[in-house]
Amino acid sequence: MASQILRRVLRRFSSTTSSSPFSSNPYPHRNFDRCLSSAATTPITATLFPGDGIGPEIAESVKKVFKAAEVPIEWEEHYVGKEIDPRTQSFLTWESLESVRQNRVGLKGPMATPIGKGHRSLNLTLRKELNLYANVRPCYSLPGYKTRYDDVDLITIRENTEGEYSGLEHLVVRGVVESLKIISRQASLRVAEYAFHYAKAHGRDRVSAIHKANIMQKTDGLFLKCCREVAEKYPEIKYEEVIIDNCCMMLVKNPALFDVLVMPNLYGLTPSCNIGEGGIVLAEAVHGSAPDIAGKDMANPTALLLSAVTMLHHLELHDEADRIQNAILTTIAEGKYRTVDLGGTSSTTDFTKAVCDHL
């Protein structure tokens, strides 16, 4: 398993020079800092949404670990309101959104979306308002923690703004509801471009487009057409198309087969085989808010911590990111401090302290 970490680190170093809009550095003054130590000049402000349920506890963990690692980040915390803000049509206030717009970077804990009520989902609001069009989730086996599968190392890149989650539903007649699935050329091209660029920048050799174009010929058909167009521009990367049914099956039987997966919005729910996932720009923990264990100091902060690591990479704070990631992986591999969901008995605080000690 150590070879996996080595591989990942090597990939990163081999791709440091990529000049494209996606890796354009929004913080040019930091270029020199990266070569020296992690002593930064000005701290970066990032928005933090602790979220609800176990959110605040695991957000605390992130703050503790970052402080112990001396990461130059200042948090601007925002909470979900109790009433709907008319300016945003959701529980997220205008100020919260503005904060992320200004800081350009954020970390988000799980946010419970009440089921069935009429207002906009919080996660959806964030994605639409900030135009976060790609949802990136790296899934890799954590060394030292045995699960059903080893050698998982895949990334799912999911179109984040349209598809079945367009939020366009209406009541046709009592007892019949219609939901619209929208796929556009622009959004599909955008996410496909991102997927191929990501694959190239991270040294991955295959991109698989997941679809159900055999049934949804026009919508998923359009998505596939866009993927093919982009694939032609990257001849060195292998491109294949996999029907979602088959993909689900292969994912549970042999996830090592997959590399980079790109898909329209709904199919992103394909099962993730492991812990350790993150998002981009607005790094988020993919799990729910687990209201049943909230406040009991039992939650596993790993997902949010690893998401925060992804955020650090995005901010080009690679040293800090690697240090924290290694600390987390070492703690889990050691096995002494593991939270309940990983089969251990440690509390959130104990696990966090162990990670800080490993820094």
Next chain:
Amino acid sequence: MKLADGLFLESCREVATKYPGIKYSEIIVDNCCMQLVSKPEQFDVMVTPNLYGNLVANTAAGIAGGTGVMPGGNVGADHAVFEQGASAGNVGSEEIVAQNKANPVALLLSSAMMLRHLKFPSFADRLEIAVKWVISEGKYRTKDLGGGSTTQEVVDSVIAALD
């Protein structure tokens, strides 16, 4: 998808109240997929709308052994058609057919389901027990289950096991 899936849930809840002896719970499909992969034994009967059902069924099939072993049925008010539970979107090709490696278990178990539907429980039981015995014995298995037998060999051993 509040309205659409909201309506689905409302309907499920209505029916659930008529069966107080059966536990009813709801789970968001994202969480469900994750739970399926990590702890599938927590699930018993799962009811879903169309698209999710496709994904969940294929995932469950992958966990339980693959498309080659999972039976299924399509049931309506007046008719019922039984077939393999999960096809993973492909039906094979000429070469695969010629190689005689297809796994007949899924379709055999689906026919057992059909027999049960037709109210022939003893025939259904006999068939199911024979098939399960052949699989657990392990001597005759097709390629997808890690063996090297042909379709015909598996079928012959099921017939032999019927008694």
